[in-house]
Amino acid sequence: MALHSAIKGKxxxxxxxxxxCVGFLLGGVGEINKNRHPNFMVVDKNTAVSELxxxxxxxxxxxxxxxxxxxxxxxxxxxxxxxxxxxxxxxxLEIPSKDxxxxxxxxxxxxxxxxxxNPEDLVR
Amino acid sequence: MTAGTSEKEAAGQLLDNLYLDMFHxxxxxxxxxxxxxxxNASGAILLARTRFQHGGSNSVSTAQIPTENSAEFxxxxxxxxxxxxxxxxxxxxxxxxxxxxxxxxxxxLPPMSLRHAVSxxxxxxxxxxxxxxxxxxxxxxxxxxxxxxxxxxLN
Numbered sequence: 001m002a003l004h005s006a007i008k009g010k011x012x013x014x015x016x017x018x019x020x021c022v023g024f025l026l027g028g029v030g031e032i033n034k035n036r037h038p039n040f041m042v043v044d045k046n047t048a049v050s051e052l053x054x055x056x057x058x059x060x061x062x063x064x065x066x067x068x069x070x071x072x073x074x075x076x077x078x079x080x081x082x083x084x085x086x087x088x089x090x091x092x093l094e095i096p097s098k099d100x101x102x103x104x105x106x107x108x109x110x111x112x113x114x115x116x117x118n119p120e121d122l123v124r
Numbered sequence: 125m126t127a128g129t130s131e132k133e134a135a136g137q138l139l140d141n142l143y144l145d146m147f148h149x150x151x152x153x154x155x156x157x158x159x160x161x162x163x164n165a166s167g168a169i170l171l172a173r174t175r176f177q178h179g180g181s182n183s184v185s186t187a188q189i190p191t192e193n194s195a196e197f198x199x200x201x202x203x204x205x206x207x208x209x210x211x212x213x214x215x216x217x218x219x220x221x222x223x224x225x226x227x228x229x230x231x232x233l234p235p236m237s238l239r240h241a242v243s244x245x246x247x248x249x250x251x252x253x254x255x256x257x258x259x260x261x262x263x264x265x266x267x268x269x270x271x272x273x274x275x276x277x278l279n
Contacts, residue, residue, distance in 0.1 A: 009202030009213050012252065018186050019168045025189055026226050026238075027245035028200030028214065032190055039199070042186045066203050066210065067256050088263055091256045096161040098168045104154055109259055112266055113150055116143075116273075 010066035013039040013059045013090075015052065019098050020071055039065060043074050053078045065090050071097040072106060082108050135272060142269050149262040156258055160251040167244035173237040184238065188229045198222040201249060209257035212249055 012029040014021050021042045024030070032038045039062075041055045056078055059068050072094045075082055082092055096102035104110050174184050190197070200223055203210045217225045227234045227242060 009204040023245040026242045027249045031199035
């Protein structure tokens with residue numbers, strides 16, 4: 001069954017807690033491709049950090065994904081991998097979850113912007 | 125000498141403009157995330173209400189969503205490139221083409237609260253596209269600032 005042939009546009013993938021995944025899947029972003037690879041991952045308290053990291057790296061490699069949504073508390077666990085990804089595609093968006101409100105000071109892109117105001121650089 | 129000074133001035137002017145752009149983009153980006161948080165929280169409350177009405181925490185949970193062993197299906201919404209960055213494009217439900225209705229994973233007759241939750245999460249998806257555009261613009265501005273500062277430091 002070639003359901004995925006000649007589909008215009010790219011996917012939004014989700015890594016997050018139950019409510020985030022269920023919500024965005026209800027919104028219609030979910031897909032399981034012909035290789036049985038979903039574009040979402042539900043993270044719970046039993047999910048290992050390595051599992052989370054592997055999934056994130058897998059999504060980065062997929063060329064049919066344009067946006068990776070990740071709960072900010074999950075992003076904190078793999079911050080080094082997120083900071084290493086500087087390419088605009090796929091875009092990594094850190095989103096708040098039910099239990100963890102959005103904290104702008106933790107967001108990778110805003111931390112990069114803050115780095116532009118390093119006092120040492122301004123003195124030079 | 126004069127040409128060198130005017131070049132430096134022009135670079136400084138450009139850097140000022142880029143910094144100004146960056147501030148505007150940071151403001152818009154943060155506002156967009158706040159709106160996203162609000163919409164997401166409203167959706168989560170409606171999911172909780174649906175669970176409460178159904179009398180069980182498993183009525184709307186990951187137990188109902190498809191797994192790797194489920195049949196393949198296509199995403200109803202995808203992002204496409206347009207003139208103003210990316211935008212969300214939706215497909216109509218059509219089982220024969222692999223576009224399934226996600227609501228039916230949870231209930232054949234979905235309650236109103238679940239339908240309202242869906243509309244909140246659809247708003248979230250629109251905000252995600254807007255936020256992505258802003259983030260990309262911000263990233264671009266930061267790249268230019270870094271480049272210009274490096275040139276300024278070398279001279």
